[in-house]
Amino acid sequence: MDERRLGTAAGLSAYLLWGCFPLYFPLLEPAGGLEIVAHRVVWSLLFVALLLTTLRRWPLVRAAVADRRTLLVLAGASLLIAANWLVFVYGVNSGHVVETSLGYFINPLVSVLLGVVVFSERLRRLQWVAVGLAAVAVVVLTVDHGRPPWIALTLAATFGAYGLLKKLVRVEAAPGLFVETAVTVVPALVVLGVLHGTGQGTAGNAGTGHLLLLVASGVATAVPLLLFAAAARRIPLSTVGLLQYVTPLMQLALGVFVFHEPMPPARLAGFAIVWAALAVFTVDSLRTARAAGRRAAAEQVPAAA
Numbered sequence: 001m002d003e004r005r006l007g008t009a010a011g012l013s014a015y016l017l018w019g020c021f022p023l024y025f026p027l028l029e030p031a032g033g034l035e036i037v038a039h040r041v042v043w044s045l046l047f048v049a050l051l052l053t054t055l056r057r058w059p060l061v062r063a064a065v066a067d068r069r070t071l072l073v074l075a076g077a078s079l080l081i082a083a084n085w086l087v088f089v090y091g092v093n094s095g096h097v098v099e100t101s102l103g104y105f106i107n108p109l110v111s112v113l114l115g116v117v118v119f120s121e122r123l124r125r126l127q128w129v130a131v132g133l134a135a136v137a138v139v140v141l142t143v144d145h146g147r148p149p150w151i152a153l154t155l156a157a158t159f160g161a162y163g164l165l166k167k168l169v170r171v172e173a174a175p176g177l178f179v180e181t182a183v184t185v186v187p188a189l190v191v192l193g194v195l196h197g198t199g200q201g202t203a204g205n206a207g208t209g210h211l212l213l214l215v216a217s218g219v220a221t222a223v224p225l226l227l228f229a230a231a232a233r234r235i236p237l238s239t240v241g242l243l244q245y246v247t248p249l250m251q252l253a254l255g256v257f258v259f260h261e262p263m264p265p266a267r268l269a270g271f272a273i274v275w276a277a278l279a280v281f282t283v284d285s286l287r288t289a290r291a292a293g294r295r296a297a298a299e300q301v302p303a304a305a
Contacts, residue, residue, distance in 0.1 A: 028217065031202045173233075
C-alpha cells in the first residue's frame with residue numbers, strides 16, 4: 001500500500017505540474033518554440049545527469065545503452081516527446097491553450113486505439129462507444145474551428161505513443177530520461193548554435209532573468225517526467241488514467257478564465273461530447289479493474305487454504 005500511495009502522489013504531482021505549464025511558457029518569450037524546446041533538452045539533460053551522479057545510477061544508464069532494443073525504443077520515445085513539447089509550446093504561446101487541453105482529454109482514447117493497432121487488442125463494447133463519441137467530438141470541433149483541431153490531435157497522438165513506448169521497456173525513471181534526452185541533445189545544441197549565430201537566440205540577450213527561466217525549463221521538464229515514470233511503475237493504469245484528467249482540466253480553466261480564450265456554444269458542445277466519451281471510458285475501466293480484482297482474490301483463496 002505504501003508503494004501505491006507513493007505512486008499516486010507522484011502521478012498527481014506530475015499532472016499538477018503539467019497543468020501549470022501554460023502559465024510558465026509565456027514567461028519565456030521572446031524565445032520562440034524551437035529555442036524553448038532546445039533549452040529544455042539541454043538543461044534537463046544536465047539536471048538528470050546531476051541526479052544520476054547523486055543517486056549513483058550511472059550503471060543503469062550503461063545497461064540501457066548496451067541493450068540495443070531498449071536504446072532504440074528510448075530513442076523513439078525521445079523524438080515523440082520532443083515533438084509533443086514543440087507543439088505544446090506553440091499552442092500555448094499562440095493563444096490555443098483550450099485546444100491543448102483537448103489534446104490531453106482525448107489522449108486516453110488515443111492510447112486505446114494504439115493498443116488496437118500495435119498489439120491487436122480487442123475493444124470492449126463501451127470502449128467502442130467512447131471512441132465513437134470522441135470521433136463525433138472531433139467532427140464538431142472541426143466544424144467550429146473551420147479546420148481539424150490539429151494541435152490537440154498531435155498532442156494526443158505523440159504523448160499516447162510516448163506512453164506506449166515507455167511501457168515496452170523496463171528502465172528506471174532517471175536513467176531512461178537521461179538516455180531519451182541524450183538522443184536529442186546534439187540537434188538541440190545545433191539549433192541553439194544556429195539561432196545565436198544568426199542573432200535570433202534570446203539567451204543572454206534578453207536579461208539575466210530570461211536566461212534563468214530558460215535554464216529552469218530543464219528542471220520543469222525533467223521533474224514531472226520523472227514523477228510520471230515513477231507513478232507508472234507503482235500504480236495500475238486505471239489509476240493513472242483517472243489522474244491524468246487533472247492536467248487538461250487545469251489547462252482548460254486557465255485557457256478560459258486566465259487567458260480569456262473564446263468558448264462558443266459549438267466548441268463547448270464538442271468538449272461536452274469528449275467528456276461524455278471519457279465518462280463512458282472511465283466507467284468501463286473501473287468496472288474491468290474491479291472484475292479483475294475479484295477474479296484475483298477468488299484465485300488466491302484456494303492457495304491460501
